[in-house]
Amino acid sequence: MLKTIVYVDHEKVTATSEIVDTGEITVFAGPGYLITVRHGSAPSLDGVRQQLQDDPQQLGCGPAGVLHAVADMVVDRYVEMADAFAGDVDTLESEVFSPARPVDAGRIYQLKRGLLEFKRAVMPLASALQRLSEGTIPQIPKEMASYFRDVADHHQRVSEQILSFDELIGSAPWVHLGAGGGGGVAIGDAADRRADAVGDAAEVPADGRGEPARVGGDARDSLMGWCGTAARV
Structure with missing residues (x-):
């Protein structure tokens, strides 16, 4: 099962903002077939289908090629989500170092909540991608290992970004006070x-x-x- 996540557009994070929306893609695979079932806000797979039709070599790898295309799409969405989330974190960071402005605890909570959902979607996939990239699963052709390794590398970078976001958001109130935030924490x-x-x-x-x-x-x-x-x- 692949957890999907999308960024909910908003002008500014407030105490009631929805930052992320999650979904799931369940994958059933076997010799000669692969079936996907989407739940929640999971994105359409039309783009994946078109990509495979335009790449006969990957499509020729059978279910493993399709699985890679689906996993690659999901992780690409993680990358997009991390880039968008970074904008909210940058805004918080600029406010933290502004002594005249209080930091709203409600906004920090919403960012932390959104980050937790993001983390829950991303982190469980690490071990599966690691196994797929090692080429030790009999049902996965060895030539597909490098494809999955690329996806695993992207996933690892997103995981590192999440840990960085978590540290910054968690320390925001104390950094603000240490920087002379006269407004304190609202x-x-x-x-x-x-x-x-x-x-x-x-x-x-x-x-x-x-x-x-x-x-x-x-x-x-x-x-x-x-x-x-x-x-x-």
């Missing part, structure tokens, strides 16, 4: 809701013996999660 409604949740969770009713009721594991973990988040903000 917490907004999200932090208010976290504070309310901590307050509600702290008011644990007494049990029948007049003693404070025990907080269950899930509730305790939730409370600690909220406290940790509030402390980081």
Whole structure:
């Protein structure tokens, strides 16, 4: 199964922006056939079909040639997504080093959320591409290994970009404060809701013996999660 991802166009990231949209392409392959099933926002494969029709040599490799074309298209979309996401990160970076402007925590959260979806789509494909590029799978002709190696290289570059984005977004509030950001970090409604949740969770009713009721594991973990988040903000 190949996870697909597309960038949702927007003028500026806000606390409610949708940054990415995901889908899936399920592939069933065997001797002499390959079937794809698209789910969600997975793109059309018409371009892949046309590409294969224009390249008889790759089409002659059978299902392996088709699988490569599909994987190549998916990873090319990852590259496009990384380039577009970089624009949002660059905008955040410029604001971080602007002392007069507060950094909106809601926007940082949305970027982090979008990046997490991006990461979940990209990272699981690494091991499969590695195996395909090694030429050790009996059903994959050895001459296709170099084709898959090229796709794996592109995938690796995107993975490295994601890790870089993650580090920058995670450090943005602290860099802003260190750069003399007089406006600080704009917490907004999200932090208010976290504070309310901590307050509600702290008011644990007494049990029948007049003693404070025990907080269950899930509730305790939730409370600690909220406290940790509030402390980081």
